[in-house]
Amino acid sequence: MAATHDTSALAGPGAAPARRPIRLFRNLSSKIAALPMILVATVIFVGCTLWTVVHSFTSSRLLPRLDWAGLDQYERLWSTPKWYVSIGNLAVFGLLSMVFTLLIGFVLAALLDRKVRGEDVFRTIILYPFALSFIVTGLVWQWILNPELGIQAVVRSLGWTGFTFDPLYDADIVIYGILIAALWQGTGLIMCIMLAGLRGVDEEIWKAAKVDGIPTWKTYTHVIIPMMRPVFVTSLVLIASSIVKVYDLVVAQTGGGPGGASEVPAKYVMDAMFGAQNLGQGFAASTMMLLSVAIILIPWAYLEFGGKKRG
């Protein structure tokens, strides 16, 4: 916190109301406080993104270089079957992951919010997977879902010899095998955020709802959830960004297999950049990823944050 104190001392005079406010100096403390964020947004995210986009039009291989290649990298990208598989997987995985993480996260938070005995224990049980690295999350789930070691073997040893459950080795359903592990890892955090949100809901609202005789579930769907909009926004961004970036888990669980059936765009980018040593191709793929994110996010961000002004 030392850093904050320093800045506060610096900003002290600015915080005092200026006699003749000049536009730039109005709200100066806030601007100073937001300076790191502004710098990160412009220098890092805009700057480095531009750098990436520029280099996607080059034939950079091992090192970033400015030898122009026009749209070559994009033509190649859109004629690569692996890229299409990656996008398709991301769509399925993304949709399911989004829906289930939100649903499970909220329901668990709501359950825990009902004055559960041993709430601490349950919360930690649900959250702990978040503490473990993806490398091992992938490895453990690879075991549990492995037909010779895990669930299938156990069920078969109990007598159901016809039982088949090998999601990681069946190209058609492999992405669901990854989803199981992803949900295990990620729902805890969302539950925690939802819980923090639920705890922020006013007690009076519950009392009022009770007085009005509104059933609990209806209070949730009609009153609480609309109130928790910011919490849902946070969760949504958190889930969506981790979906777009999903990489380590796939590598650890399937390595993209079987036969490339569980490839995802982030892995395509990484394979191109560091495996194939074709930076240009990796940058082209990540530019496409960013472009689609921007197309979805910018209108939404404008509606969400751009329209209304607050004091």
Place this chain on the structure above:
Amino acid sequence: MRLTARLMGASALCAAMAATSAAAVELEVTHWWTSGGEAAAVAKFAEALNATGTHTWVDGAIAGGGDTARPIMISRILGGDPMDAFQFNHGRQAEELIEAGLMLDLTDVAEANGWKDLVNPPDLLDACTYEGRIYCVPVNIHSWQWMWLSNKAYEDAGLPVPTNWQEFMDSADELQAAGKIPLALGGQPWQSAGAFQVMATAIAGTDAWLKVFRDKDSEAVMGPEFTQVFESAAQAREFTRGSNVQDWNQATNLVITDAAGGQIMGDWAQGEFALAGEVAGTDYSCLPGLGMSDVISTGGDAFYFPAQDDPEVTAAQKELAQLMISPEVQVSFNAAKGSLPVRGDVNLEAVNDCTRKGLDILASGNIIPATEQLLSPDTAQQVNDLMTEFWASSDMSAADAQQRFADIIASAD
């Protein structure tokens, strides 16, 4: 913090020992050799360097192979704070670093010590050479063209152990019927691609193989030799069903535990058999060139040395380079690594049957370059992607795969 202090104390001690000489340098070396045998091999380098009494080896091991280590190496070099030496696959991967002037020119060391005459096969040094200058030290030879067979698995099925690929394929059905996986194959893409290119050398022959991989002749891909390779691979992939493993050594383990009949894998697989206490000839058999042709490829690893400003560091780097290729270190390093030395003039005794076969082929000069010397990493990646798809699913026909492979070769750079 006490622990840190202790650690620092320990390293200070090491530094103090080295500090006796004015030119003492700590050389930071990055590599991805982290398993038991590999680490033991790296230790030979470190011991040799520390034994000079002046320099010390600072170990920067990163597990996970080249894909994990490469961004780290490149970042350090780009960031202007490079390590002093790093492991890299030689061949075409490092060309750009050399072009950008980021690598130390080792030509004077190489000439002073006659590397040109002693490196065998010579194309290993060629792979380190760029525009007539030498930039890396080759340290070992690995070859891909091997098939490893479990004698016990065949015994269990009441079958003779095959002596070539054809026999293997002929008896695969019966082996499968006996409850064994005929061909173990891990899920990592490079394994599928490797198995395929080994089959290509064995079935299509060296000439056709060179036409495709060296000359990038896409018509040769569509020729009858490669048609045969693809058809054989399409049959073979049905015999891999049931090997639900990822890592190559887990696949090797299927052979070691006699659950699988055989595996196509490079000579590094022998390290696994050795660790499991298996004996070549009695517990397992090996077929160089799949028993079809006595040809092996000569790939390997090399070390590069980023250019540094400090002349003392540069001198130490050159010293390390020469040490790595010196006869004693070559023998001790390669014995630990399970690979072959890059010098023709060192004597290897007490090697097992399989290594002996490899050495004989090497001596006879029946060698081809490794694919990583011929294909750019970009092309190799495309081949990997295609092959893993082809091997994993029966949906892709041999003809489709052949066509797509031809396209990749046609656009290869």
Place this chain on the structure above:
Amino acid sequence: MADPASLNTLAALDPVHGRTGAVGDMAGPRGRRPRRALSRGNIMLYGILLLVSVYYLLPLWVMVMTSLKGMPEIRVGNIFAPPMEVTFQPWVKAWAEACTGLNCDGLSRGFWNSVRITVPSVVVSIAVASVSGYALARWRFKGSEAFFAILLIGAFIPYQVMLYPIVILLRELGLYGSLSGLVLVHTIFGMPINVLLFRNYFAAMPEELFKAARVDGAGFWRIFFQIMMPMSLPIFVVSMIIQITGIWNDFLFGVVFTVPENYPMTVQLNNIVASVQGVKEYNVNMAATLLTGLVPLIVYFASGKLFVRGIAAGAVKG
């Protein structure tokens, strides 16, 4: 810094908060209705929670059991079965003996490095993010939302893509290879999510509180430290969970932006787990993972207490 009058007003406000908090405490958490201990709803509730716990605990069970087995038992046995012969050797090995390259001192080697990286990174990144979030929520200025939108989109960029440009940037700043460079990188990449978290939390706080403080003449920093922060314990906890976990488990940045003597523990973990050759020692892998995860796990347990206190603080509203 501010005039005494506002101080007084703030002080006067505090007992009110304290009282409301106490009332909130007595009223208990939201949604609770008094009910018998064994009502059908309760059975359902605990039934579901227990079932869910099984799903979450199953992998942990596998990991702990595996880490207590010897390798021969792992090769033959069922992964769910408890060990026939318990051994702590894998834990000892993971902590103190496992080799990463030439250094055979296990995870212990990187532990303090990880601490030295994580503590400043978490403190700086949360400090910066909370203040930025506060500015965005309560003290908007022209363009603040635009910068925020950019920041949000930044959350979607895979880190690895930004690697080389940031390396070049740090080189130009002269920070490449230093600990402060690494702290900066962690602060940057933790920013989008944490700023969003704080912004939304502060925005959801009752407007009246903020307005009352402003009328009393409290400025930007005063309101932040004396009103906003004490009421934001749950969100600080959530942010801490995200940052500590992310930074403690980070491998890529730790290894790209530092030199070997500063490598964090995850480098050793990676080297133990991801060794591509040789026999995979699953028991050591699992022990190493559990050991590495221990610090975030302890934080989760400890933060449970904070979380509960956060409820009391949260009850201030109203």
